[in-house]
Amino acid sequence: MRKLNRGRSTRSIYLSLACLSLALHLLLAFFCLSVLQTACVLPSSSSSPATDALNHESHSSIYSAASSSHQAKDSISGAAEKEKTLISAGKVTQTFKRQSKLEALFKHLLYNLPQPELQEDDWLLRVKPNEHARDTESKEMEKEEAILIDSEWQSASSEEGYDRVTWTSDMETHPPWLRFHLGITRRELYSRNDPNVAQLTHYLATQRILAAVQKPGGTQLKLLMSFPNYGQALLKPMKQPRDAETDVNLFYFSDFERHNAEIAAFHLDRLLGLNRVPPVVGRLINITAEIREVTTDSKLSRTFFTSPAGNVCFHGQCEYYCSTEHPVCGQPHALEVSLAAMLPDLNIAPRRSWRSPWRRSYSRTKLAKWEKDPAYCDTVKQTPPYNHGSRLVDLIDMAVLDFLMSNMDRHHYETFEKFGNETFLLHLDNGRLRQCCKLMIRRSTLLRLRLLSLPDFRLSDVMRESLVQDPLASVAPLLSEPHLSALDRRLATVLQVVQSCQRHHKDVIYNDLEEYDKDHDRQPE
Numbered sequence: 001m002r003k004l005n006r007g008r009s010t011r012s013i014y015l016s017l018a019c020l021s022l023a024l025h026l027l028l029a030f031f032c033l034s035v036l037q038t039a040c041v042l043p044s045s046s047s048s049p050a051t052d053a054l055n056h057e058s059h060s061s062i063y064s065a066a067s068s069s070h071q072a073k074d075s076i077s078g079a080a081e082k083e084k085t086l087i088s089a090g091k092v093t094q095t096f097k098r099q100s101k102l103e104a105l106f107k108h109l110l111y112n113l114p115q116p117e118l119q120e121d122d123w124l125l126r127v128k129p130n131e132h133a134r135d136t137e138s139k140e141m142e143k144e145e146a147i148l149i150d151s152e153w154q155s156a157s158s159e160e161g162y163d164r165v166t167w168t169s170d171m172e173t174h175p176p177w178l179r180f181h182l183g184i185t186r187r188e189l190y191s192r193n194d195p196n197v198a199q200l201t202h203y204l205a206t207q208r209i210l211a212a213v214q215k216p217g218g219t220q221l222k223l224l225m226s227f228p229n230y231g232q233a234l235l236k237p238m239k240q241p242r243d244a245e246t247d248v249n250l251f252y253f254s255d256f257e258r259h260n261a262e263i264a265a266f267h268l269d270r271l272l273g274l275n276r277v278p279p280v281v282g283r284l285i286n287i288t289a290e291i292r293e294v295t296t297d298s299k300l301s302r303t304f305f306t307s308p309a310g311n312v313c314f315h316g317q318c319e320y321y322c323s324t325e326h327p328v329c330g331q332p333h334a335l336e337v338s339l340a341a342m343l344p345d346l347n348i349a350p351r352r353s354w355r356s357p358w359r360r361s362y363s364r365t366k367l368a369k370w371e372k373d374p375a376y377c378d379t380v381k382q383t384p385p386y387n388h389g390s391r392l393v394d395l396i397d398m399a400v401l402d403f404l405m406s407n408m409d410r411h412h413y414e415t416f417e418k419f420g421n422e423t424f425l426l427h428l429d430n431g432r433l434r435q436c437c438k439l440m441i442r443r444s445t446l447l448r449l450r451l452l453s454l455p456d457f458r459l460s461d462v463m464r465e466s467l468v469q470d471p472l473a474s475v476a477p478l479l480s481e482p483h484l485s486a487l488d489r490r491l492a493t494v495l496q497v498v499q500s501c502q503r504h505h506k507d508v509i510y511n512d513l514e515e516y517d518k519d520h521d522r523q524p525e
Protein backbone atom coordinates (compact mmCIF):
# COMPACT_ATOMS: atom_id res chain seq x y z
CA MET A 1 0.00 0.00 0.00
CA ARG A 2 2.76 2.34 1.05
CA LYS A 3 4.71 1.13 -1.99
CA LEU A 4 1.73 2.03 -4.12
CA ASN A 5 1.49 5.50 -2.53
CA ARG A 6 5.18 6.13 -3.03
CA GLY A 7 4.85 5.05 -6.62
CA ARG A 8 2.00 7.50 -7.18
CA SER A 9 3.79 10.47 -5.65
CA THR A 10 6.95 9.72 -7.66
CA ARG A 11 4.83 9.65 -10.79
CA SER A 12 3.21 12.99 -9.93
CA ILE A 13 6.66 14.48 -9.22
CA TYR A 14 7.88 13.23 -12.65
CA LEU A 15 4.76 14.60 -14.22
CA SER A 16 5.14 18.06 -12.70
CA LEU A 17 8.86 18.01 -13.56
CA ALA A 18 7.95 17.19 -17.11
CA CYS A 19 5.41 19.98 -17.15
CA LEU A 20 7.95 22.41 -15.72
CA SER A 21 10.54 21.38 -18.27
CA LEU A 22 8.00 21.73 -21.05
CA ALA A 23 7.04 25.17 -19.77
CA LEU A 24 10.73 26.12 -19.53
CA HIS A 25 11.37 24.85 -23.03
CA LEU A 26 8.42 26.79 -24.31
CA LEU A 27 9.62 29.90 -22.54
CA LEU A 28 13.10 29.36 -23.89
CA ALA A 29 11.78 28.80 -27.37
CA PHE A 30 9.68 31.93 -27.11
CA PHE A 31 12.64 33.91 -25.85
CA CYS A 32 14.92 32.50 -28.52
CA LEU A 33 12.44 33.27 -31.21
CA SER A 34 12.07 36.87 -30.20
CA VAL A 35 15.83 37.25 -29.91
CA LEU A 36 16.40 35.51 -33.18
CA GLN A 37 13.85 37.68 -34.89
CA THR A 38 15.67 40.83 -33.84
CA ALA A 39 18.91 39.19 -34.76
CA CYS A 40 17.47 38.44 -38.15
CA VAL A 41 16.33 41.99 -38.78
CA LEU A 42 19.32 43.82 -37.48
CA PRO A 43 22.04 42.30 -39.59
CA SER A 44 19.81 42.46 -42.63
CA SER A 45 19.25 46.17 -42.24
CA SER A 46 22.93 46.84 -42.02
CA SER A 47 23.51 45.14 -45.36
CA SER A 48 20.19 46.09 -46.84
CA PRO A 49 19.43 45.95 -50.53
CA ALA A 50 19.41 49.74 -50.45
CA THR A 51 23.06 49.93 -49.61
CA ASP A 52 23.68 46.96 -51.85
CA ALA A 53 22.06 48.82 -54.69
CA LEU A 54 24.16 51.84 -53.86
CA ASN A 55 27.34 49.76 -53.73
CA HIS A 56 26.42 47.86 -56.78
CA GLU A 57 25.80 51.09 -58.58
CA SER A 58 29.08 52.64 -57.57
CA HIS A 59 31.04 49.47 -58.28
CA SER A 60 29.58 48.93 -61.65
CA SER A 61 29.91 52.54 -62.65
CA ILE A 62 33.31 53.52 -63.92
CA TYR A 63 32.43 57.08 -63.02
CA SER A 64 31.83 56.35 -59.36
CA ALA A 65 34.99 58.13 -58.25
CA ALA A 66 33.48 61.35 -59.42
CA SER A 67 30.39 61.29 -57.22
CA SER A 68 30.66 64.23 -54.90
CA SER A 69 30.59 63.44 -51.19
CA HIS A 70 27.60 65.74 -50.86
CA GLN A 71 25.54 63.73 -53.31
CA ALA A 72 26.66 60.47 -51.78
CA LYS A 73 25.58 61.62 -48.29
CA ASP A 74 22.20 62.63 -49.58
CA SER A 75 21.56 59.38 -51.30
CA ILE A 76 22.72 57.34 -48.31
CA SER A 77 20.38 59.05 -45.85
CA GLY A 78 17.63 58.86 -48.46
CA ALA A 79 18.35 55.18 -48.93
CA ALA A 80 18.22 54.55 -45.17
CA GLU A 81 14.78 56.18 -45.01
CA LYS A 82 13.55 54.16 -47.96
CA GLU A 83 15.00 51.03 -46.45
CA LYS A 84 12.92 51.39 -43.27
CA THR A 85 9.62 51.73 -45.06
CA LEU A 86 10.54 48.97 -47.43
CA ILE A 87 11.30 46.51 -44.67
CA SER A 88 7.97 47.15 -43.02
CA ALA A 89 6.24 46.73 -46.35
CA GLY A 90 8.09 43.46 -46.80
CA LYS A 91 8.83 43.99 -50.47
CA VAL A 92 12.45 44.76 -50.15
CA THR A 93 14.21 42.97 -52.94
CA GLN A 94 11.40 43.28 -55.41
CA THR A 95 11.30 47.05 -55.26
CA PHE A 96 15.00 47.46 -55.49
CA LYS A 97 15.25 45.33 -58.54
CA ARG A 98 12.92 47.76 -60.25
CA GLN A 99 14.94 50.84 -59.32
CA SER A 100 14.49 53.53 -61.94
CA LYS A 101 17.42 53.71 -64.32
CA LEU A 102 16.17 57.05 -65.54
CA GLU A 103 16.22 58.56 -62.05
CA ALA A 104 19.69 57.11 -61.46
CA LEU A 105 20.89 58.58 -64.74
CA PHE A 106 19.68 62.08 -63.96
CA LYS A 107 21.20 61.85 -60.46
CA HIS A 108 24.57 61.06 -61.98
CA LEU A 109 27.28 63.68 -61.68
CA LEU A 110 27.58 63.92 -65.47
CA TYR A 111 24.05 65.29 -65.51
CA ASN A 112 24.69 67.65 -62.63
CA LEU A 113 27.97 69.22 -63.58
CA PRO A 114 28.51 72.61 -61.99
CA GLN A 115 27.90 75.41 -64.48
CA PRO A 116 29.08 79.00 -64.32
CA GLU A 117 26.37 81.33 -63.08
CA LEU A 118 24.21 82.79 -65.83
CA GLN A 119 24.73 86.46 -66.50
CA GLU A 120 22.07 88.97 -67.48
CA ASP A 121 22.77 88.71 -71.20
CA ASP A 122 22.60 84.92 -71.07
CA TRP A 123 18.79 85.04 -70.94
CA LEU A 124 16.97 85.21 -74.23
CA LEU A 125 14.15 87.43 -73.11
CA ARG A 126 14.79 88.74 -69.65
CA VAL A 127 16.61 87.97 -66.46
CA LYS A 128 14.71 85.43 -64.43
CA PRO A 129 13.25 87.34 -61.53
CA ASN A 130 15.17 86.66 -58.36
CA GLU A 131 15.47 88.99 -55.38
CA HIS A 132 18.70 90.46 -56.60
CA ALA A 133 17.58 90.97 -60.18
CA ARG A 134 14.25 92.44 -59.16
CA ASP A 135 15.99 95.21 -57.22
CA THR A 136 18.28 96.04 -60.08
CA GLU A 137 15.89 95.63 -62.95
CA SER A 138 17.07 97.97 -65.65
CA LYS A 139 14.98 100.26 -67.81
CA GLU A 140 15.78 98.11 -70.80
CA MET A 141 14.43 94.98 -69.24
CA GLU A 142 11.27 96.77 -68.22
CA LYS A 143 10.87 97.85 -71.79
CA GLU A 144 11.39 94.30 -73.00
CA GLU A 145 8.80 93.02 -70.61
CA ALA A 146 6.40 95.71 -71.67
CA ILE A 147 6.78 94.61 -75.27
CA LEU A 148 6.26 91.05 -74.23
CA ILE A 149 3.15 91.68 -72.21
CA ASP A 150 1.48 94.57 -73.93
CA SER A 151 1.89 94.27 -77.62
CA GLU A 152 3.10 90.95 -78.81
CA TRP A 153 0.93 88.61 -76.83
CA GLN A 154 -2.13 90.69 -76.34
CA SER A 155 -4.73 90.34 -79.00
CA ALA A 156 -7.43 92.79 -79.85
CA SER A 157 -9.49 89.93 -81.16
CA SER A 158 -12.51 88.90 -79.13
CA GLU A 159 -12.54 85.33 -80.38
CA GLU A 160 -13.66 82.73 -77.90
CA GLY A 161 -10.93 81.87 -75.46
CA TYR A 162 -8.92 84.93 -76.26
CA ASP A 163 -9.76 86.73 -73.04
CA ARG A 164 -7.77 89.61 -71.72
CA VAL A 165 -4.35 88.66 -70.57
CA THR A 166 -4.58 87.60 -66.96
CA TRP A 167 -0.91 87.45 -66.12
CA THR A 168 1.27 90.14 -64.67
CA SER A 169 5.01 90.52 -64.45
CA ASP A 170 4.84 88.15 -61.50
CA MET A 171 6.24 84.80 -62.65
CA GLU A 172 3.58 82.91 -60.66
CA THR A 173 0.84 84.20 -62.92
CA HIS A 174 2.53 83.20 -66.20
CA PRO A 175 1.08 80.42 -68.34
CA PRO A 176 3.53 77.53 -68.86
CA TRP A 177 4.46 78.51 -72.43
CA LEU A 178 5.47 82.00 -71.30
CA ARG A 179 7.56 80.58 -68.47
CA PHE A 180 9.24 78.34 -71.06
CA HIS A 181 10.05 81.37 -73.23
CA LEU A 182 11.39 83.32 -70.28
CA GLY A 183 13.56 80.38 -69.23
CA ILE A 184 15.51 80.11 -72.50
CA THR A 185 19.22 80.84 -72.07
CA ARG A 186 22.38 80.98 -74.15
CA ARG A 187 23.11 77.44 -72.97
CA GLU A 188 19.87 75.56 -73.29
CA LEU A 189 16.20 75.80 -74.11
CA TYR A 190 15.06 74.61 -70.72
CA SER A 191 16.51 73.30 -67.54
CA ARG A 192 15.90 69.60 -66.97
CA ASN A 193 14.98 70.23 -63.35
CA ASP A 194 12.50 72.98 -64.13
CA PRO A 195 9.03 71.66 -63.17
CA ASN A 196 7.55 73.99 -65.79
CA VAL A 197 8.56 71.64 -68.62
CA ALA A 198 6.12 69.01 -67.36
CA GLN A 199 3.50 71.73 -66.84
CA LEU A 200 4.02 72.91 -70.39
CA THR A 201 3.64 69.45 -71.94
CA HIS A 202 0.61 68.81 -69.72
CA TYR A 203 -0.89 72.11 -70.88
CA LEU A 204 -0.37 71.20 -74.55
CA ALA A 205 -1.71 67.70 -74.01
CA THR A 206 -4.89 68.72 -72.20
CA GLN A 207 -5.94 72.32 -72.91
CA ARG A 208 -8.74 73.09 -75.29
CA ILE A 209 -7.68 73.57 -78.91
CA LEU A 210 -9.01 76.94 -80.04
CA ALA A 211 -7.68 77.17 -83.55
CA ALA A 212 -5.70 75.26 -86.14
CA VAL A 213 -4.08 76.71 -89.24
CA GLN A 214 -1.52 75.41 -91.67
CA LYS A 215 1.97 76.59 -90.86
CA PRO A 216 3.73 77.85 -93.95
CA GLY A 217 7.45 77.18 -94.40
CA GLY A 218 9.12 73.83 -94.67
CA THR A 219 7.97 71.18 -97.03
CA GLN A 220 5.54 68.88 -95.27
CA LEU A 221 2.20 69.43 -93.64
CA LYS A 222 2.25 71.03 -90.20
CA LEU A 223 -0.42 72.87 -88.29
CA LEU A 224 -0.11 75.73 -85.89
CA MET A 225 -2.45 75.10 -82.97
CA SER A 226 -3.71 77.70 -80.52
CA PHE A 227 -4.55 77.14 -76.87
CA PRO A 228 -6.14 79.30 -74.16
CA ASN A 229 -3.91 82.04 -72.79
CA TYR A 230 -2.11 82.47 -76.11
CA GLY A 231 -0.24 79.20 -76.07
CA GLN A 232 0.75 77.75 -79.44
CA ALA A 233 2.15 74.46 -80.67
CA LEU A 234 3.41 72.96 -83.91
CA LEU A 235 1.39 69.90 -84.79
CA LYS A 236 2.70 66.98 -86.83
CA PRO A 237 0.20 64.21 -87.52
CA MET A 238 0.68 60.47 -87.51
CA LYS A 239 1.15 59.46 -91.12
CA GLN A 240 2.15 55.82 -90.87
CA PRO A 241 2.08 53.12 -88.22
CA ARG A 242 4.66 53.76 -85.52
CA ASP A 243 6.67 50.64 -86.03
CA ALA A 244 6.88 50.94 -89.80
CA GLU A 245 10.53 50.76 -90.81
CA THR A 246 11.74 53.07 -93.55
CA ASP A 247 11.93 51.53 -96.97
CA VAL A 248 15.68 51.51 -97.66
CA ASN A 249 15.05 52.54 -101.25
CA LEU A 250 13.19 55.74 -100.49
CA PHE A 251 15.01 58.83 -101.68
CA TYR A 252 16.34 60.60 -98.57
CA PHE A 253 13.78 63.26 -98.04
CA SER A 254 10.89 61.21 -99.28
CA ASP A 255 10.58 59.45 -95.95
CA PHE A 256 7.55 60.66 -94.08
CA GLU A 257 7.86 62.62 -90.92
CA ARG A 258 6.76 60.68 -87.91
CA HIS A 259 4.96 62.24 -85.04
CA ASN A 260 6.52 59.72 -82.67
CA ALA A 261 10.01 60.66 -83.92
CA GLU A 262 9.33 64.25 -82.84
CA ILE A 263 8.31 63.04 -79.40
CA ALA A 264 11.22 60.61 -79.19
CA ALA A 265 13.67 63.35 -80.26
CA PHE A 266 12.63 65.51 -77.33
CA HIS A 267 13.16 62.63 -74.89
CA LEU A 268 16.44 61.50 -76.49
CA ASP A 269 17.93 65.01 -76.56
CA ARG A 270 17.03 65.38 -72.88
CA LEU A 271 18.56 61.97 -72.08
CA LEU A 272 21.77 63.08 -73.79
CA GLY A 273 21.78 66.07 -71.44
CA LEU A 274 21.46 68.59 -74.28
CA ASN A 275 18.03 70.20 -73.73
CA ARG A 276 17.92 71.75 -77.18
CA VAL A 277 14.68 70.35 -78.55
CA PRO A 278 11.55 72.35 -77.74
CA PRO A 279 9.29 70.26 -75.46
CA VAL A 280 7.09 67.89 -77.48
CA VAL A 281 4.13 65.88 -76.30
CA GLY A 282 1.79 63.41 -77.93
CA ARG A 283 -1.96 63.83 -77.99
CA LEU A 284 -4.93 61.94 -79.34
CA ILE A 285 -7.06 64.61 -80.97
CA ASN A 286 -10.44 64.63 -82.65
CA ILE A 287 -9.74 65.52 -86.24
CA THR A 288 -13.27 66.88 -86.69
CA ALA A 289 -13.83 68.80 -83.47
CA GLU A 290 -10.27 69.93 -82.96
CA ILE A 291 -9.14 70.72 -86.49
CA ARG A 292 -12.00 70.85 -88.99
CA GLU A 293 -14.46 72.72 -86.81
CA VAL A 294 -12.02 75.23 -85.35
CA THR A 295 -9.91 76.05 -88.35
CA THR A 296 -10.12 79.47 -89.91
CA ASP A 297 -7.86 78.32 -92.70
CA SER A 298 -10.07 77.93 -95.74
CA LYS A 299 -7.29 76.32 -97.79
CA LEU A 300 -7.00 73.68 -95.12
CA SER A 301 -10.70 73.10 -94.61
CA ARG A 302 -11.20 72.57 -98.32
CA THR A 303 -8.97 69.48 -98.20
CA PHE A 304 -11.17 67.51 -95.76
CA PHE A 305 -12.99 64.40 -97.02
CA THR A 306 -14.46 61.18 -95.71
CA SER A 307 -12.67 58.03 -96.83
CA PRO A 308 -14.55 54.97 -98.15
CA ALA A 309 -13.85 53.38 -94.76
CA GLY A 310 -15.77 56.22 -93.12
CA ASN A 311 -12.73 57.92 -91.63
CA VAL A 312 -12.33 61.70 -91.62
CA CYS A 313 -9.25 62.69 -93.62
CA PHE A 314 -7.48 65.83 -94.86
CA HIS A 315 -4.24 66.54 -96.70
CA GLY A 316 -3.70 70.29 -96.55
CA GLN A 317 -1.58 72.14 -99.09
CA CYS A 318 2.18 71.87 -99.12
CA GLU A 319 5.14 70.83 -101.29
CA TYR A 320 5.27 67.13 -100.38
CA TYR A 321 2.54 64.65 -99.64
CA CYS A 322 -0.27 67.15 -99.52
CA SER A 323 -2.56 65.26 -101.86
CA THR A 324 -5.41 62.78 -101.69
CA GLU A 325 -2.83 60.00 -102.21
CA HIS A 326 -1.26 60.85 -98.85
CA PRO A 327 -4.13 61.79 -96.58
CA VAL A 328 -3.97 62.23 -92.84
CA CYS A 329 -6.89 60.18 -91.52
CA GLY A 330 -8.64 59.77 -88.20
CA GLN A 331 -10.12 56.52 -86.92
CA PRO A 332 -12.80 57.68 -87.68
CA HIS A 333 -12.10 60.97 -85.90
CA ALA A 334 -9.25 60.07 -83.55
CA LEU A 335 -5.77 61.05 -84.70
CA GLU A 336 -2.42 60.75 -82.96
CA VAL A 337 -0.32 63.89 -83.23
CA SER A 338 2.83 65.44 -81.78
CA LEU A 339 2.62 68.95 -80.36
CA ALA A 340 5.87 70.90 -80.07
CA ALA A 341 5.93 74.02 -77.92
CA MET A 342 6.48 77.05 -80.12
CA LEU A 343 9.60 79.12 -79.65
CA PRO A 344 9.15 82.85 -78.97
CA ASP A 345 7.87 84.73 -81.96
CA LEU A 346 10.55 85.78 -84.44
CA ASN A 347 9.71 89.44 -83.79
CA ILE A 348 10.76 89.06 -80.19
CA ALA A 349 13.57 86.56 -80.58
CA PRO A 350 14.92 86.53 -84.15
CA ARG A 351 16.78 83.43 -85.18
CA ARG A 352 19.61 82.81 -87.65
CA SER A 353 19.50 79.89 -90.00
CA TRP A 354 22.76 78.11 -90.84
CA ARG A 355 23.46 75.64 -93.59
CA SER A 356 24.85 72.48 -92.11
CA PRO A 357 28.40 71.85 -93.45
CA TRP A 358 27.43 68.21 -93.49
CA ARG A 359 24.10 68.71 -95.19
CA ARG A 360 23.46 65.93 -97.62
CA SER A 361 23.43 66.46 -101.33
CA TYR A 362 19.88 66.94 -102.38
CA SER A 363 20.85 66.28 -105.98
CA ARG A 364 20.06 62.94 -107.53
CA THR A 365 23.51 62.55 -109.04
CA LYS A 366 25.98 64.73 -107.14
CA LEU A 367 27.72 63.76 -103.93
CA ALA A 368 28.02 66.34 -101.19
CA LYS A 369 31.45 67.89 -100.64
CA TRP A 370 31.95 66.03 -97.38
CA GLU A 371 31.37 62.76 -99.15
CA LYS A 372 34.16 63.38 -101.69
CA ASP A 373 36.78 65.35 -99.78
CA PRO A 374 38.61 63.34 -97.09
CA ALA A 375 40.04 66.54 -95.57
CA TYR A 376 36.64 68.23 -95.46
CA CYS A 377 36.50 68.26 -91.68
CA ASP A 378 39.79 70.21 -91.53
CA THR A 379 38.38 72.77 -93.93
CA VAL A 380 35.30 73.17 -91.77
CA LYS A 381 37.42 73.51 -88.63
CA GLN A 382 39.25 76.45 -90.21
CA THR A 383 36.12 78.19 -91.38
CA PRO A 384 34.22 80.62 -89.16
CA PRO A 385 32.18 80.11 -87.05
CA TYR A 386 33.54 76.58 -86.61
CA ASN A 387 37.12 77.76 -85.97
CA HIS A 388 36.21 79.31 -82.66
CA GLY A 389 34.40 78.44 -79.48
CA SER A 390 32.09 75.50 -79.18
CA ARG A 391 30.21 75.70 -82.49
CA LEU A 392 31.88 72.64 -83.99
CA VAL A 393 31.26 70.47 -80.93
CA ASP A 394 27.67 71.69 -80.82
CA LEU A 395 27.34 70.57 -84.41
CA ILE A 396 28.74 67.18 -83.41
CA ASP A 397 26.28 66.95 -80.51
CA MET A 398 23.54 67.50 -83.04
CA ALA A 399 25.13 64.97 -85.44
CA VAL A 400 25.15 62.39 -82.64
CA LEU A 401 21.48 63.03 -81.96
CA ASP A 402 20.73 62.82 -85.68
CA PHE A 403 22.73 59.62 -86.10
CA LEU A 404 21.02 57.99 -83.13
CA MET A 405 17.65 58.85 -84.62
CA SER A 406 18.79 58.15 -88.18
CA ASN A 407 17.84 61.69 -89.31
CA MET A 408 19.13 62.21 -92.83
CA ASP A 409 17.54 65.54 -93.32
CA ARG A 410 19.40 68.05 -91.15
CA HIS A 411 20.07 70.55 -93.90
CA HIS A 412 19.89 73.65 -91.76
CA TYR A 413 20.05 74.50 -88.13
CA GLU A 414 19.08 77.61 -86.23
CA THR A 415 20.40 79.75 -83.38
CA PHE A 416 18.96 82.70 -81.50
CA GLU A 417 20.41 85.86 -83.01
CA LYS A 418 20.76 87.55 -79.64
CA PHE A 419 23.47 85.13 -78.52
CA GLY A 420 25.71 85.55 -81.60
CA ASN A 421 28.04 82.58 -82.08
CA GLU A 422 28.29 81.72 -78.40
CA THR A 423 25.17 79.66 -78.05
CA PHE A 424 23.67 76.22 -78.50
CA LEU A 425 22.07 75.08 -81.76
CA LEU A 426 18.34 74.62 -81.82
CA HIS A 427 17.40 71.06 -82.59
CA LEU A 428 14.25 71.58 -84.62
CA ASP A 429 12.57 69.23 -87.04
CA ASN A 430 13.44 65.85 -85.73
CA GLY A 431 11.10 63.84 -87.85
CA ARG A 432 13.91 61.96 -89.61
CA LEU A 433 17.53 61.34 -89.30
CA ARG A 434 22.72 60.40 -90.37
CA GLN A 435 26.20 62.02 -90.23
CA CYS A 436 30.03 62.42 -90.59
CA CYS A 437 33.03 60.74 -88.96
CA LYS A 438 35.92 63.14 -88.38
CA LEU A 439 34.97 64.69 -85.13
CA MET A 440 35.77 66.82 -82.23
CA ILE A 441 33.45 65.69 -79.56
CA ARG A 442 32.70 67.38 -76.23
CA ARG A 443 34.16 65.43 -73.36
CA SER A 444 30.96 65.73 -71.38
CA THR A 445 28.95 64.40 -74.33
CA LEU A 446 31.32 61.48 -74.84
CA LEU A 447 31.21 60.59 -71.13
CA ARG A 448 27.44 60.69 -71.10
CA LEU A 449 27.33 58.51 -74.22
CA ARG A 450 29.65 56.00 -72.50
CA LEU A 451 27.42 56.09 -69.44
CA LEU A 452 24.39 55.36 -71.60
CA SER A 453 26.15 52.31 -73.01
CA LEU A 454 26.50 50.72 -69.55
CA PRO A 455 23.90 48.15 -68.49
CA ASP A 456 22.87 50.28 -65.47
CA PHE A 457 21.91 53.24 -67.65
CA ARG A 458 21.32 51.55 -70.97
CA LEU A 459 20.02 54.04 -73.53
CA SER A 460 17.15 51.84 -74.70
CA ASP A 461 16.04 51.28 -71.10
CA VAL A 462 16.09 54.94 -70.05
CA MET A 463 14.46 55.89 -73.33
CA ARG A 464 11.67 53.37 -72.80
CA GLU A 465 11.19 54.66 -69.27
CA SER A 466 11.21 58.29 -70.37
CA LEU A 467 8.72 57.76 -73.19
CA VAL A 468 6.23 56.13 -70.84
CA GLN A 469 5.65 59.62 -69.44
CA ASP A 470 4.04 60.72 -72.69
CA PRO A 471 0.24 60.50 -72.80
CA LEU A 472 0.32 58.59 -76.10
CA ALA A 473 2.29 55.80 -74.44
CA SER A 474 -1.01 54.55 -73.08
CA VAL A 475 -2.26 53.99 -76.63
CA ALA A 476 0.86 52.00 -77.62
CA PRO A 477 4.60 52.20 -76.88
CA LEU A 478 5.98 55.26 -78.67
CA LEU A 479 9.01 53.38 -79.92
CA SER A 480 8.83 49.69 -80.67
CA GLU A 481 11.49 47.35 -79.26
CA PRO A 482 13.38 47.13 -82.60
CA HIS A 483 13.59 50.94 -82.64
CA LEU A 484 14.84 50.98 -79.05
CA SER A 485 17.53 48.37 -79.70
CA ALA A 486 18.55 50.30 -82.81
CA LEU A 487 19.43 53.16 -80.44
CA ASP A 488 21.81 50.93 -78.45
CA ARG A 489 23.33 49.65 -81.67
CA ARG A 490 23.88 53.14 -83.08
CA LEU A 491 25.26 54.36 -79.76
CA ALA A 492 27.85 51.55 -79.90
CA THR A 493 28.69 52.68 -83.43
CA VAL A 494 29.19 56.28 -82.30
CA LEU A 495 31.53 55.13 -79.52
CA GLN A 496 33.46 52.94 -81.98
CA VAL A 497 33.80 55.86 -84.39
CA VAL A 498 35.16 58.07 -81.60
CA GLN A 499 37.57 55.32 -80.59
CA SER A 500 38.87 54.81 -84.10
CA CYS A 501 39.17 58.59 -84.55
CA GLN A 502 41.19 58.70 -81.36
CA ARG A 503 43.57 56.14 -82.84
CA HIS A 504 44.27 58.41 -85.81
CA HIS A 505 43.95 61.93 -84.41
CA LYS A 506 45.13 63.76 -81.34
CA ASP A 507 42.46 66.42 -81.03
CA VAL A 508 39.31 64.35 -81.00
CA ILE A 509 38.10 65.36 -77.58
CA TYR A 510 37.16 68.91 -76.70
CA ASN A 511 37.60 69.27 -72.98
CA ASP A 512 34.65 71.27 -71.75
CA LEU A 513 35.29 70.00 -68.22
CA GLU A 514 38.54 71.91 -67.65
CA GLU A 515 36.98 74.06 -64.96
CA TYR A 516 35.69 70.98 -63.25
CA ASP A 517 39.10 69.30 -63.40
CA LYS A 518 40.71 72.35 -61.78
CA ASP A 519 38.32 72.26 -58.84
CA HIS A 520 38.57 68.51 -58.35
CA ASP A 521 41.71 66.40 -58.46
CA ARG A 522 39.67 63.54 -59.76
CA GLN A 523 38.39 63.34 -63.29
CA PRO A 524 34.91 62.21 -64.13
CA GLU A 525 35.95 59.14 -66.08
Ligand SMILES: Nc1ncnc2c1ncn2[C@@H]1O[C@H](COP(=O)(O)OP(=O)(O)OP(=O)(O)O)[C@@H](O)[C@H]1O
Nearest residue numbers: 217218219220221234278340341342343428429430
Ligand atom coordinates in the same frame (compact mmCIF):
# COMPACT_ATOMS: atom_id res chain seq x y z
N1 LIG B 1 8.92 74.51 -82.06
C1 LIG B 1 9.07 75.45 -82.98
N2 LIG B 1 8.87 76.75 -82.68
C2 LIG B 1 9.01 77.70 -83.62
N3 LIG B 1 9.34 77.47 -84.88
C3 LIG B 1 9.54 76.19 -85.24
C4 LIG B 1 9.42 75.12 -84.32
N4 LIG B 1 9.68 73.97 -84.98
C5 LIG B 1 9.96 74.32 -86.24
N5 LIG B 1 9.88 75.64 -86.40
C6 LIG B 1 10.12 76.41 -87.63
O1 LIG B 1 9.38 75.85 -88.68
C7 LIG B 1 10.25 75.48 -89.73
C8 LIG B 1 9.72 74.22 -90.38
O2 LIG B 1 9.70 73.19 -89.45
P1 LIG B 1 10.15 71.72 -89.87
O3 LIG B 1 11.55 71.75 -90.38
O4 LIG B 1 9.85 70.85 -88.74
O5 LIG B 1 9.18 71.43 -91.07
P2 LIG B 1 9.45 70.69 -92.41
O6 LIG B 1 8.20 70.66 -93.16
O7 LIG B 1 10.10 69.41 -92.12
O8 LIG B 1 10.48 71.62 -93.13
P3 LIG B 1 11.68 71.16 -94.08
O9 LIG B 1 11.08 70.40 -95.15
O10 LIG B 1 12.30 72.46 -94.52
O11 LIG B 1 12.58 70.35 -93.24
C9 LIG B 1 11.61 75.30 -89.08
O12 LIG B 1 12.67 75.54 -89.94
C10 LIG B 1 11.58 76.32 -87.97
O13 LIG B 1 12.05 77.57 -88.38
Ligand SMILES: [Mn+2]
Nearest residue numbers: 218409429431
Ligand atom coordinates in the same frame (compact mmCIF):
# COMPACT_ATOMS: atom_id res chain seq x y z
MN1 LIG C 1 11.70 68.78 -92.10
